[in-house]
Each structure stands twice: as C-alpha cells, then as structure tokens.
Amino acid sequence: AQRVTQPEKLLSVFKGAPVELKCNYSYSGSPELFWYVQYSRQRLQLLLRHISRESIKGFTADLNKGETSFHLKKPFAQEEDSAMYYCALKSTGNTPLVFGKGTRLSVIA
Amino acid sequence: GAGVSQTPSNKVTEKGKYVELRCDPISGHTALYWYRQSLGQGPEFLIYFQGTGAADDSGLPNDRFFAVRPEGSVSTLKIQRTERGDSAVYLCASSLGQTSADTQYFGPGTRLTVL
Numbered sequence: 008a009q010r011v012t013q014p015e016k017l018l019s020v021f022k023g024a025p026v027e028l029k030c031n032y033s034y035s036g037s038p039e040l041f042w043y044v045q046y047s048r049q050r051l052q053l054l055l056r057h058i059s060r061e062s063i064k065g066f067t068a069d070l071n072k073g074e075t076s077f078h079l080k081k082p083f084a085q086e087e088d089s090a091m092y093y094c095a096l097k098s099t100g101n102t103p104l105v106f107g108k109g110t111r112l113s114v115i116a
Numbered sequence: 117g118a119g120v121s122q123t124p125s126n127k128v129t130e131k132g133k134y135v136e137l138r139c140d141p142i143s144g145h146t147a148l149y150w151y152r153q154s155l156g157q158g159p160e161f162l163i164y165f166q167g168t169g170a171a172d173d174s175g176l177p178n179d180r181f182f183a184v185r186p187e188g189s190v191s192t193l194k195i196q197r198t199e200r201g202d203s204a205v206y207l208c209a210s211s212l213g214q215t216s217a218d219t220q221y222f223g224p225g226t227r228l229t230v231l
Contacts, residue, residue, distance in 0.1 A: 011158075039216070050119075051159070051207065051222040058217065093158050099216045101147050101166060103175070106158030 009034050011094050013107035020084050021115050028079040028110050030068075030094030038096040040070055040077040041104065045091040054079075054092070064088070084114045118142070120223035122208050128229045129198055137193040137226045139208030147213030148191050149220060150183055153205045162206075165191060166213055198230045 010033040020026050032038060040057040055063045057070040057077060068079045077094060091111050095104040121140040129135050141148050146167050151159035161175040165185045173183075180198075185191040195202055205225040211218040 016156075043222075050224045053219050053221075056219075095158075101164070101171075101211065101213050101216065101218070103149055103151075103161035103164050103172065104159070104220060105161070106151075108156065108158050 009038070009096060009098075009105045011096055011105055011107035013092075013094055013110050015110045016108070017111045017113065019113045019115060022086055023083050026079075026081045026084045026088070026112065026114075028092050028094075028112065030077045030079065030107060032075050032077065032094070032096050034075075034096060034098075036098060038098060040068070041095045041097075042066070042068055042077075042079050043093045043095055043106075045093070047090070051093070084112075086114050086116055088112060089114045120208055120210050120221055122206075122223040122226050124226060125224065126227045126229075128231065130231050131198060131200060133198050133230075135195050135198055135228065137195075137206050137228070139191045139193070139210075139223060141189065141191070141208070141210030142221055143189075145210035145212055145221075146188065147211045147218070147220075148185060149209040149211075150191070150193050151207040151209065153207055153225070155204075159207050162193070195228075198228075200230050203228055203230045 012031045042054040044054045093109045094107040148165040150162040153159045164172040168188045180196045183193045207225045208223045209220040
C-alpha cells in the first residue's frame with residue numbers, strides 16, 4: 008500500500024535557522040515524490056518534485072530510496088516560509104497523489 | 117491565465133440533503149482529480165477523470181458519491197443523503213494529462229458543512 012508519513016504536525020523555528028521537514032514513504036516500486044505548500048488563505052501549490060532536482064525558494068529535497076525518505080530542507084528560514092507543507096507521492100502515469108497529513112511550519116521573527 | 121475554480125466556496129446543508137459541487141479546470145487540461153480533505157488530514161483521493169470518462173473511482177467512499185464530466189471540461193461531484201461525516205473541504209485539481217510529469221494544479225476548494 009502507498010503511504011506517506013509526516014511525523015511532525017507543527018514545527019517552529021527562528022528566522023535564519025535551518026529547517027528540515029521530514030517525510031517518509033511506503034511504496035513498492037519507484038514513486039514520484041512531491042512537496043506541496045499551502046500559504047495562509049491560498050490554494051495548495053506545488054513547491055518541488057524529486058525528478059526536477061531543483062531548488063525552489065531556497066528549499067531542496069533529496070529522495071533517499073534506502074531510507075524511503077524525501078525530507079525538505081532550507082538552510083535559513085524566512086518568515087514568509089510559514090505555511091502548511093504536504094509531502095505526496097504518486098506512481099508513474101497520470102495517477103492520483105497520495106498525501107501525508109502535513110506539517111505546519113512556523114517561522115518566528 | 118485562470119486557474120482551477122470551484123463553486124461554491126462554502127456550502128452548508130442539512131443531514132440527508134443532496135449537494136452538488138462544481139469544478140472548472142484549467143482550459144485544455146484533460147485530467148481532472150477530486151480530493152477530500154478532512155480537518156487535520158492531507159487531501160485524500162476520490163476520483164480521477166481522463167477526458168469524459170472516470171479512469172479511477174476507487175477513492176469514492178460509498179455509492180452516495182458520484183461525479184460526472186460530460187463534456188470533458190467542467191466536473192460536478194454529487195453527494196446524496198449527506199451525512200455529518202461528509203463535512204470536509206473538497207478539492208479539485210487538473211493537469212494536462214499528457215505525461216506522467218504533468219503538474220496537478222489545485223482549486224481553492226469547497227468547504228462542505230453538513231449539520
């Protein structure tokens with residue numbers, strides 16, 4: 008069965024501190040992994056995907072197949088990073104996303 | 117361009133009533149997904165359309181839930197005999213539907229409250 012686990016419901020960090028949002032997954036095969044973000048009063052939007060191997064807004068995420076993890080990292084948190092973050096996976100093809108329960112990131116000034 | 121839109125933004129109904137939720141995908145997107153997000157949870161898949169046909173409806177919780185997309189564009193999610201447990205935010209997403217790499221773009225959601 009496909010499953011995404013985000014162990015932290017809430018993560019609070021000070022501005023300028025490093026951030027790591029954890030994501031572990033369960034999937035028999037080669038999944039595609041994503042991070043979606045939802046800022047206050049805005050819709051859910053794609054932040055980054057593992058196949059792109061890019062950095063968006065200073066965030067990066069590396070797929071570790073051995074540990075079945077896809078943790079989201081940023082070296083220096085900014086106040087505008089405060090939002091709800093969801094890790095998600097899908098199988099290949101046009102298939103639905105399986106989401107974790109989300110982690111609320113609060114960056115304190 | 118215009119993103120995915122959903123109407124209404126809020127719907128309050130009484131237990132046992134019938135409701136319809138509408139999704140307007142991004143123009144040209146052939147794939148359309150419905151998700152449901154309960155409080156404190158991530159979005160959970162309900163049904164996926166490719167064009168006019170439901171390619172995967174395995175996420176529909178029971179036969180009270182039904183969705184259509186008759187012309188391959190707008191989709192309507194229909195819930196019969198609503199129950200208090202149906203209260204949630206219903207999200208719609210669309211994608212080009214051409215390749216596995218196509219991004220799913222989400223609408224703002226419809227918040228359904230069943231009293």
